[in-house]
Amino acid sequence: MSTFDATGSDARRPFTGRRARPGDLLLQGVAALAALGATVLVVLIAYKVVDGARLSLSTFGLGFLTHTVWDPVHGRFGAAEFLGDTALTSIGALVLATPLALGIALFLTELAPRWVRGPVTALVETLAAIPSVVIGLWGILVLGPVMRDHVIPALHSVLGFIPLFGPASTGSTVFTAIIVLTIMILPIVSSISRELFLGVPAELKEAAFGLGATRWEVVRGVMFPYARGGVAAAMILGLGRAVGEAIAVAQVIGAFDNGFSWNLGNPGDTLAAKIALDYQGATTKLEISSLFYLGVILLVFSLVVNLLAQWIVRRVSRRQGLAR
Amino acid sequence: MPKHGMIVRTSLVLVAAALVSGLAVNAAGAAGKKHHVRLSGTLNGAGSSLIAPAIQAMWSPDFKAKGVTVNYASVGSGAGIAQITARTVDFGASDAPMTGAQAAACKGCVQIPWALTSTSVVVNVPGVHQGQLHLTGGVVAKIYLGQITKWNDPAIKALNPGLSLPDLKITVAHRSDGSGDTYAFTNYLHKVSAPWRHQVGYATSVNWPVGVGGKGNSGVAAVIGSTPGSIGYVSVAYVLQNHLTLAKMKNASGKYTLPTIKSIESAAQLVKAHKIPANNAISITDAPKTKNKKYANAYPLATFTYIIVPKKSPQAALIKAWINFAMSAPEQKRIQKLVFAPMPKVVVDAAKKTLKKIHS
Amino acid sequence: MSTFESSPSPLTRPQDRLRRRRATSRGMELLAWLAAAIAVAILGVVVYSVARRGASQLNLDLITKAPVPFAIGNVKQGLANAFVGSLVLVALAAAMALPVGILVAIYLNEFAPGPVKSAVSLVLDVLNGIPSIVIAIFVFGLLVVGHGQSGLAGSFALATLMLPLVARATMEVLALVPDSLREASLGLGVPRWRTTLSIVLPQTIGGVITGAVLAVARIAGETAPLLFTSSIVGNAVEWNPTKALQSVPVAIWELSESPTPADHARAWAAALVLLLFILCASLGARWLASRSRRKLGRATR
Numbered sequence: 001m002s003t004f005d006a007t008g009s010d011a012r013r014p015f016t017g018r019r020a021r022p023g024d025l026l027l028q029g030v031a032a033l034a035a036l037g038a039t040v041l042v043v044l045i046a047y048k049v050v051d052g053a054r055l056s057l058s059t060f061g062l063g064f065l066t067h068t069v070w071d072p073v074h075g076r077f078g079a080a081e082f083l084g085d086t087a088l089t090s091i092g093a094l095v096l097a098t099p100l101a102l103g104i105a106l107f108l109t110e111l112a113p114r115w116v117r118g119p120v121t122a123l124v125e126t127l128a129a130i131p132s133v134v135i136g137l138w139g140i141l142v143l144g145p146v147m148r149d150h151v152i153p154a155l156h157s158v159l160g161f162i163p164l165f166g167p168a169s170t171g172s173t174v175f176t177a178i179i180v181l182t183i184m185i186l187p188i189v190s191s192i193s194r195e196l197f198l199g200v201p202a203e204l205k206e207a208a209f210g211l212g213a214t215r216w217e218v219v220r221g222v223m224f225p226y227a228r229g230g231v232a233a234a235m236i237l238g239l240g241r242a243v244g245e246a247i248a249v250a251q252v253i254g255a256f257d258n259g260f261s262w263n264l265g266n267p268g269d270t271l272a273a274k275i276a277l278d279y280q281g282a283t284t285k286l287e288i289s290s291l292f293y294l295g296v297i298l299l300v301f302s303l304v305v306n307l308l309a310q311w312i313v314r315r316v317s318r319r320q321g322l323a324r
Numbered sequence: 325m326p327k328h329g330m331i332v333r334t335s336l337v338l339v340a341a342a343l344v345s346g347l348a349v350n351a352a353g354a355a356g357k358k359h360h361v362r363l364s365g366t367l368n369g370a371g372s373s374l375i376a377p378a379i380q381a382m383w384s385p386d387f388k389a390k391g392v393t394v395n396y397a398s399v400g401s402g403a404g405i406a407q408i409t410a411r412t413v414d415f416g417a418s419d420a421p422m423t424g425a426q427a428a429a430c431k432g433c434v435q436i437p438w439a440l441t442s443t444s445v446v447v448n449v450p451g452v453h454q455g456q457l458h459l460t461g462g463v464v465a466k467i468y469l470g471q472i473t474k475w476n477d478p479a480i481k482a483l484n485p486g487l488s489l490p491d492l493k494i495t496v497a498h499r500s501d502g503s504g505d506t507y508a509f510t511n512y513l514h515k516v517s518a519p520w521r522h523q524v525g526y527a528t529s530v531n532w533p534v535g536v537g538g539k540g541n542s543g544v545a546a547v548i549g550s551t552p553g554s555i556g557y558v559s560v561a562y563v564l565q566n567h568l569t570l571a572k573m574k575n576a577s578g579k580y581t582l583p584t585i586k587s588i589e590s591a592a593q594l595v596k597a598h599k600i601p602a603n604n605a606i607s608i609t610d611a612p613k614t615k616n617k618k619y620a621n622a623y624p625l626a627t628f629t630y631i632i633v634p635k636k637s638p639q640a641a642l643i644k645a646w647i648n649f650a651m652s653a654p655e656q657k658r659i660q661k662l663v664f665a666p667m668p669k670v671v672v673d674a675a676k677k678t679l680k681k682i683h684s
Numbered sequence: 685m686s687t688f689e690s691s692p693s694p695l696t697r698p699q700d701r702l703r704r705r706r707a708t709s710r711g712m713e714l715l716a717w718l719a720a721a722i723a724v725a726i727l728g729v730v731v732y733s734v735a736r737r738g739a740s741q742l743n744l745d746l747i748t749k750a751p752v753p754f755a756i757g758n759v760k761q762g763l764a765n766a767f768v769g770s771l772v773l774v775a776l777a778a779a780m781a782l783p784v785g786i787l788v789a790i791y792l793n794e795f796a797p798g799p800v801k802s803a804v805s806l807v808l809d810v811l812n813g814i815p816s817i818v819i820a821i822f823v824f825g826l827l828v829v830g831h832g833q834s835g836l837a838g839s840f841a842l843a844t845l846m847l848p849l850v851a852r853a854t855m856e857v858l859a860l861v862p863d864s865l866r867e868a869s870l871g872l873g874v875p876r877w878r879t880t881l882s883i884v885l886p887q888t889i890g891g892v893i894t895g896a897v898l899a900v901a902r903i904a905g906e907t908a909p910l911l912f913t914s915s916i917v918g919n920a921v922e923w924n925p926t927k928a929l930q931s932v933p934v935a936i937w938e939l940s941e942s943p944t945p946a947d948h949a950r951a952w953a954a955a956l957v958l959l960l961f962i963l964c965a966s967l968g969a970r971w972l973a974s975r976s977r978r979k980l981g982r983a984t985r
Contacts, residue, residue: 023877031791034784035800038847039807045814045822045844052825071531072502073524103719111716120720122970127727129966131905133933134734134955137940141948142733145550169495170536170551183726190723216709237813244815247907247933251940255500255537267536272817277539279821280912281402281502283409283426283528295818306813310806368832368928370916380919381754395918395928398753412832413916538941545943565754566943662754 049299052292055285064293070257070274072282077290079297084260085268088174089249090242092264093181098235100182101189106219109197121194128187136251139180144171144252147179152265168265172254175264180248185238192234196227229316233309240305244298246272271298363391365642370397371404371417372504373540374559375439375629378659379417383650386658390649392642398540402502402528408433408632414639415646416632419443419504420528421605432635434682435604436675437628438650440592441560441664442583443505444625446545446568448554449475450490457571458483458580461516461610461624464573467555468496469519470534475553483574490553497547497556500537502528505544508627509557512609516624557625560588561662576613577620588665590619591626600674604630628671633682640684647679731959738956741949746957750919751935751950763954768921769929772835773914774904776925777842782896784843785850786885792851793858794880805855812848816908819844824912835925838914842903849902853895857888857976890976894969901965905958907933932958 050057056064060077067078104124108117148171159165168175200223208218224231254267255277261268269277271294282288369379376398384394399407401418408416409430421435445464447457463479466472472479476489499506510526524530538544541562548556548568555571560583563570572580581587591611600606611622631650633643649655656666667675749762788808792801819841827837861884869879885892903909910931917930932954939951 021875021877023875027877027880028791028795031787031795034787035791035796035804037784038788038811038851039804041844041847042807042811042814044826045811045819048822048825049818052821069531072529073527073531100719100722103716104723107716107720111713112720120724122967123727124723126963126966127723127730129901129905129962130730131907131933131958131962133905133907133936133940134959135730137936137951137955138730138733140940148551167493169493169553170547172536172547183730186723186726214705214709216712217705219712240813244813244817246815246817247911247937250539251937255539256532256535257537258532258534269537272815275817275821276908276911277500277537278502278529279824280915281400281406281529283402283405283423283429283502285429288406292821295821298815298818302813302815302818303810306806306809310809366918366927368916368918377754381752384918393918393920395916395920397916399916407916410829412828412830540941542943542947543941546941549943561754562943 046299049292049295053289053296055289056293057289057296059286060290060293064290065297068259070290072284072287075284075286077287077293079271079290079294081257081260082269082271082274082294083297085174085253086243086270086272088260088262088264088268089177089181089253089270090239092174092178093185093242094235094239096178096182097186097189097238098231101186101234101238102193102231104186104190105193105197106223108194110215110219121191124187124190127183128191132184132245132248133251135180135183136248139176139248139252140171143179144173144176147171147173147176151175156265163262164264166261166263166265170254170267172252172267173265174253174268177249177253177268177270178264180252181242181245184245184248185241188241189231189234189238192237193227193231196230196234197223200226229312229319233312233316236305236309236312240302240309243270243301243305244272246270246276249273250276363642363645365391365639366393366395367414367639367642367646368395369404369415369417369631370399370407370413371632372401372419372629373398373542374401374419374441374443374504374561374627375417376541377561377565377662378439378664379650381662382658383655386655387646387649392646394646398542400499400501400528400540401504401507404504405430405528405632406502408634411634414633414637415643417629418528418632419627419629420507421603421607421630422632423527427603430632430634433632434635434678435630435632436647436678437604437606437667437671438631438647438675439629439656439659439664440588440626440667440671441629441662442588442591442623442626443508443557444560444563444583444623445571445573446548446556446558446563447571448548448552448569449492450552451488452569454569455572455582456484456487457569458574459571460574461512464555465513465517465520467494468498468513468533468535469523470496492553495547495551495554496532496535497538497544497551497554498532498535499529499541499544500539501543503540504528504627504629505541505557505559506530508609508625511607512625515610561664564663573624575620575622575624576610577622578613579620581621581623583623583625583663585660585663585665587621587623588626588663589668591622591624592628592665592668592671593619594622595668595671600670604674604678606671626665628667635681636683638684640682644679644682647675651675734952734955734959737949737952738954741953742956746950746953750921753919761950763930763932763935763950765917765919765921765930766932766935766954767957768923769835769914769917770904770931770933772923772925773839773842773910773929773931774900776835776839777846777903778896778900780839780843781846781850781899785847786854786892788847788851789854789858790880790885793855794884808848808851811844812852816845816906817911820909820912823909828913833912833914833916833928835914835922835927835929838910838929838931839925841909841913842906845906845909846899846903849899850892850895853898854888854892857891857895858884860891861887888976890972894973894976897965897969897972901962901969904965905933905962907937910934911937 068080069076152168155165156167204222208222250273256267257269379396401420404416404418407413475492507528513520514526538547541559544556545558545562545566548554591608594611608626610624746762747767750764752759752761823841869883914928915934917928936951939947
C-alpha cells in the first residue's frame, strides 16, 4: 500500500541558497507546524492508550499476555484467549488470502487478455473499498448461516480428524471471521503483488523464456524470487489489517471469551473485537484499563508491522536498485 | 379545527406545567419565572436494552410532545453505568443496581427504580412450542455451565415427561455486552445453584463457561431465532416482539410460571417495605416461597430497572421532570403493552424519596 | 530444486519432461485464472447480496424518514438521522484533515530536510497503520470523557484516520511536479511561498482531489472511530455537531444484530447506498487520477 509509494518516489530536495522571505518563512512555519501536529498526534495516541492501561499494566504485568481468564466478576483479566483467536483468525486469513492474491496478481500481469486487466484490477480494488461494517453485515446474515449449515459440516465430515475442523452450532464462528478477514486483506496483498510483478524487468523474463522455460518456470524462477521481499511486506501489511479489524470480526465471531479452542467452528473473540464490544460497557476501572491494555498490544503490534514492512521494502528496493 | 388544535396544545402545556410545577421548582425559581413552565431541552441517555422499548417507543415520543427531546442509546446496562460514570450522558439506565465500587466510581450518583419487568428464558427447540418446556434454575445453571449439552438429557427429560425432546446439541446464547439481563439471569443462577455461585458469580458481564454472545437483547434474540437447539435469556418485551418461545421456569413456591404482568408483579410484591435499602438496590430474582396463593405464580427472573443520575447536575430540573413523567400513572400504564408490570407502592415511595435528592 | 538446469534422468526422455513441464505450467495458469475468478466471484456475491436485499428497500423514506424503534405495525421509517449525521461527520472530518494533510505534504516535499522527511513519513505510515478501534478509545479518552459524545469528537476521530491518507496522496503528486517548473518560477523572481502555492500546488490539484475523494470514501464507511465518540443518539434528524450524530455505518452495525427482518432490510438498504457512494467516489477518483496523471505527464515532457 502506501508504504510502497513512499519509499519508491525519489526524494525531491528543496532548493537551497536563496534568501528566505517572510512569506516563505510563514508557509514553511505553518507547514512544519502541521507536520509537527501529525507527529504529536501519534505520540499523544500512544501516551493516552498506555496511560489508560496503566492500572492493568501494574496489576497484571506481562502475565496479562499469558492468562486466559476474562472475569469481570472477580476482577481477573488476561489476553491470552484473544491473542490466540487473533492469531488464528489473522493467520488463517493470510493463509487463504496469499495464494489467492498471488494468483490474481499473476493473472493480471501475465495471463489476462489486455481488455480484462483493467476491469478486473478495478473490481479487486473495489473489494478493498467495501466498508468493514458492510462485509460484517453480509457475514452475519448471509455467510454465517452458510458456514453453519454447509461449509463447516462438510469440512468436518471430510477433515474432522484435524482439530481445526470441528463441528459448529451457530454461524458466529472463528471460521466465519477468517473468511471475512480473507475478503478484507485479499485486495491489499493482491494489489501490492501485482505492482511488484509489473516491476519485474522484462529482460529477465525474456531471458528465461529464451532459455526455454515454461511460463510457470519463469514465474517461479524469476518473478517470485524478484518479488519475494515485497510480497512478504504485503503479507505483513495484510496481517496488520486483519489483526486490527474490529467491526466485521465483532459482528461475526460470536464473542466467546472463555478459553482458546483450535476448533474453527467455535465462537471466539479477538483483541480488537473485544474492545469494540466491551469498551462502552466496562464498569470497573480495572476492566476499562485491561481493555486499554488490549489496545496497547494492538498498538505495539501495528508499530512492529509497519516498521517491519518498511524495513523489508527498503532492503528490497536497495537490492533491486543495485541489481538494475 | 384550529380551535381544537389550540385547545389540545393549551391542555398539553397545562399538563406539562402541572407535572413540572411541583417538581421543578428549583429550575423555575432559578429561571425567575414562576408561571408558564414550559420544558425545553435535550436529555441524552444510554444503557439497558431492556428498558429501551419503553423509552424509545413510548416515553420519549410522549415527552417530546412536552418539548423535551430524549435521546436514548440501547447499549446495555453495563454501558449505562459506565457512561454515566464517565459523564458522557445525562442519565444512565441499568437493570443491575450499581455495585459498591461502581457507585463509588460514579461519585454522587443515585439510582431510582422506574420500571418493573423481567428477563426470561427462551428456547428454540424443534417441536417445542410456547410455554411447553419446563425448566428449573438448577438445570439452566447446568446448561450454562456446559454440563448438560443435549436437549434429550435425562435431567431435562425428567422435567418434561410428556414432551419429545430431540437428540440435538444445546447452543447456549448470552449477551456480549455488559447487561442488566445478564445481571438478573446470573443473579438468579447464583441464588439457586451452588456450582454457579462458586464458578461464575453474577454481574453485568461474567466469564461465561460456554456459549455464543449476542449484542444487546436484539443480538441474543437474533441468535435464538436463527439457531435451532439454542437457549438464551431475553427481556420479555423482545420475546413478544420477536415471537420467541418461552420456557416455563419453576419458582421457589414450586410452580412453573411464564413471565406475565401478573407473575412479575407477584415477584415484586414479595419485596417487603423494610427491605428497600438506601441505594434502592432491590433484587427480586428467585422471589421467596410464599403461602399467599395470589403471589405463588411469581416469575423467578423479574427485575426492577433503574435510572442512574448524578445528584448534582445542570440538567437536574429536566431529569426530575423526565423521571416523574416516566413514573406517572399513564406512562406506567402504557408500557404494560410491553409487559412492564406496575411497581409496588413501597418502591414508588422509595423512588420519590430519592428523586428529591437531585438538584442543580 | 532449480528450475533451469534440469539434470537429465535416464528414465525420462526429454520430450516427456517437456510435456510434463508444460502441463505443470498449464495447471498453474489455470489456478491463477481460478484465483481471479474467485476474487471476482466474492465481490460479486457480496455486492449482489447487498444489492438484492437492499434494492427493495431503496426508497425516499430511507433518507427522509427518521427511524421508529420498536414500531408497532407497518410504520414508514428510514435512517434520515444516519444519512444527515454521516454527511456532517464526513464533511467536518474532511475540513479538519484536508488542510493539515496537504500542509504536511507540502512541508515534507518542499521544505523538510531528508532525515526529517523520512522520519515524518514513517510517522504517517504508523498513524495509517494504527487500528481504528485504538483511535476510537484514544478519542474517547481525549474528548468524550466528562464532555459527552459529539459529532466533533466523532469527526476528529475520522480526521485522524484521514490525515495520513491525504498527506500521502498529496506527497505522491507533489513528487511528480518537475523541478524545472519550480526553478523556472523561482528564476523569474517569484518568491518560494508563491511558487509553492500558485505554481506547484495547482499542478497537483487533480491528484489532491483524487486523494481527498478516496479518503472521504474510506472514512464514510468507518464504524469503529464513531462507536464510542458519536453513537448515543436520538432518532430525530440532527445537524448540530456539538451533539452526538448518528451515522450510516453505526446504524448498520446496530441493525445488523437485530432479530427483526425489517431492521435487516433497512441495514441492507443503507449498506447499498453507502456502497454506491463509495463505488462512485472511487471510480470518479480513478478517472480523475488518470486524467491528472496524463496532464502532469505532458507537463514533464
